[in-house]
Amino acid sequence: MPDIAIVGAGFIGLASAAALMRDGHRVTLFDPSGVGQGASFGNAGTFAHYACIPVNNPSVFRDLPRFLLSNDSPFRLRWRYLPQLAPWLARFLMSSLPRRYEASAGALAALLGRAQDGYAPLLANEELGRFVRPRECLYLYSNAASFDAARPALDLRRKHGVAFDLLAGDDIRALEPSLAPIFERGVLFSDSWHFSNPLGFLETLYEQLAAQGLKLERATVSAVQPYADGASVTADGSERRFSHVVIATGARSAQFARQCGDTVPLDTERGYHVRYPGAQQLISRPVGWAERGFYMTPMSDGIRVAGTVELGGFSDTRNRSLIDLLTFSSKRALPALGTPDNDWLGFRPTLPDGVPVLGRSRASERVIYAFGHQHLGLTLAGVSGRIVADLIARRAPPLDLAPYAATRF
Ligand SMILES: Cc1cc2nc3c(=O)[nH]c(=O)nc-3n(C[C@H](O)[C@H](O)[C@H](O)COP(=O)(O)OP(=O)(O)OC[C@H]3O[C@@H](n4cnc5c(N)ncnc54)[C@H](O)[C@@H]3O)c2cc1C
CATH class of the missing domain: 3.30.9.10 (D-Amino Acid Oxidase, subunit A, domain 2)
Incomplete structure (x- = not known):
């Protein structure tokens, strides 16, 4: 199965990696700071x-x-x-x-109502459930x-x-x-x-996924470019092609959306x-x-x-x-x-309406957005990861994604 790139290793990127790897994909994460060093680092830890x-x-x-x-x-x-x-x-x-x-x-309520189900596969793991x-x-x-x-x-x-x-x-x-x-x-x-240690949870999840083949590239991504049969990531000056690219760079995601045809405020x-x-x-x-x-x-x-x-x-x-x-x-x-x-x-x-962006980019179905989770990124990580995996697998997501489209602005 061809590789998938995820840009951003916070709650959303890691949960997306877990869901994609459950589907059997090979995944490479890009993040210059390593795991959980953005907004995911210091939140209040509440589900x-x-x-x-x-x-x-x-x-x-x-x-x-x-x-x-x-x-x-x-x-x-x-x-x-x-x-x-x-x-x-x-x-x-x-x-x-x-x-x-x-x-x-x-x-938000429609997503939040599915948040616990979204976490279930992660928390079934004894080490993570702790x-x-x-x-x-x-x-x-x-x-x-x-x-x-x-x-x-x-x-x-x-x-x-x-x-x-x-x-x-x-x-x-x-x-x-x-x-x-x-x-x-x-x-x-x-x-x-709540989590007793949100960063500890992410690091443990990362270690488990790394043991199953997840790669982490500590590099800053400067460009995401869609192609007919995939999309590329340019990191530290070199361009690499993947079957799909997931944008999970939290508050820094607008630049990548722009490169993929969407202006998001x-x-x-x-x-x-x-x-x-x-x-x-x-x-x-x-x-x-x-x-x-x-x-x-x-x-x-x-x-x-x-x-x-x-x-x-x-x-x-x-x-x-x-x-x-x-x-x-x-x-x-x-x-x-x-x-x-x-x-x-x-x-x-x-985003100014308080609703995250979850869905495909305007330019290409090979670029998937998962960002803008405001005060709720920890809570919505599991269900967001599941939606990312559903979109890439062409399965029906657990809810209608129209309210979360980047094109709503
Ligand atoms: C004070 C506070 C309290 C909070 N409390 C809660 C709470 O109790 N419950 C809850 O559900 N949520 C809470 N949140 C919100 C939650 O922390 C965020 O919604 C969540 O962390 C967002 O996760 P993310 O993965 O989208 O982004 P981030 O965690 O910010 O991760 C994005 C990653 O992208 C990487 N990145 C950025 N640019 C690039 C690039 N060019 N190339 C490669 N990588 C890049 C960054 O290094 C970062 O690691 C709180 C937030 C704050 C600030």
């Missing part, structure tokens, strides 16, 4: 199959002015980036209008008014089949006694889980994490704080506090005030936390 409400939703119109002007806001804009961001932002605001937002939520912590995610509100404002979104989740329990302050303290008594309302999402939502080493016993599950836009997740090496959204492009310069916000707010929620020992900045791949 958030309940998260069908995209950031582009009607509350944006109510909250955005306050978010952009407040020091406590988990949502920021780098004003210097505004000229470049303006077209994306305009589409984002259009996508936040009720009808379009509901369409995005429906498209990274799963089956504790439901808890999402908290520090005041009843913000919970009430979130009710329409909860109703929409329920309409899409998401199951959850509503909790009051006492229920929250009974579940997680180390939390400060500052939370008035909570939501416990049924059947959610992909940008990035920058996000941060800080780690509290050795503090993982303080909570038994991922705990999100809605008003502050982050999760605290107990992982094998401590508590990872991950979240915030900064619209500001690909500069490596970190916004210390967002890191301080994560630190200050997590200590307010969990007073027994000590001092964080590191921080991290990652680039979520986000």
Whole structure:
């Protein structure tokens, strides 16, 4: 069977490699940084199959002015980036209008409803399954008014089949006694889980696939070129032909889509994490704080506090005030936390309608796109990999792919 190239070795690239190799393909991964060093490195680790409400939703119109002007806001804009961001932002605001937002939520819910099935073949493996912590995610509100404002979104989740329990302050303290008594309302999402070490999961998956023949080329891809009977990848100056090429380069995917005939308005939502080493016993599950836009997740090496959204492009310069916000707010929620020992900045791949791109390129059916998974790349990795493999095998994918087409823009 001819070789397939996957560009990008994050959650989406690795899950695609696994699904393709289950079909018997030979696969070569291209990534200059190795496995899991992009957005996949430092995420909150939650399997958030309940998260069908995209950031582009009607509350944006109510909250955005306050978010952009407040020091406590988990949502920021780098004003210097505004000229470049303006077209994306305009589409984002259009996508936040009720009808379009509901369409995005429906498209996300359809994928999320298949996310667990997508993971099943991976988690059936004992070594990989060991990274799963089956504790439901808890999402908290520090005041009843913000919970009430979130009710329409909860109703929409329920309409899409998401199951959850509503909790009051006492229920929250009974579940997680180390939390400060500052939370008035909570939501416990049924059947959610988290990884104890997302990078460890990816590295173990990679080692298993490498033992079965997966190749990893540590090289930067500069071009993807479709041909009648395949597609090529140019990496470090040399062009190599494959039967198919999968684009899984997260936030850096637009350049390759352009080379294959598609203009996609992909940008990035920058996000941060800080780690509290050795503090993982303080909570038994991922705990999100809605008003502050982050999760605290107990992982094998401590508590990872991950979240915030900064619209500001690909500069490596970190916004210390967002890191301080994560630190200050997590200590307010969990007073027994000590001092964080590191921080991290990652680039979520986000289309303005919040829906990933999954499907064939306009120029060639030999180039498959799998990018733009915004806050959900870990959650949607399994089902995305399965869709990539279905497209290449010419099998019917598990759902209609029209809402995820690159041509929708
Ligand atoms: C703070 C934060 C918290 C998050 N929490 C969660 C969560 O709890 N649950 C969840 O489901 N998701 C979460 N996410 C989102 C999730 O991490 C991303 O959606 C996911 O990692 C995207 O995976 P990916 O494989 O598409 O991209 P990436 O992980 O970014 O991988 C893309 C890869 O492409 C490579 N690449 C780029 N350009 C080239 C090139 N030219 N040639 C070769 N290789 C290239 C990069 O080196 C990189 O390794 C979070 C994200 C952030 C930032």
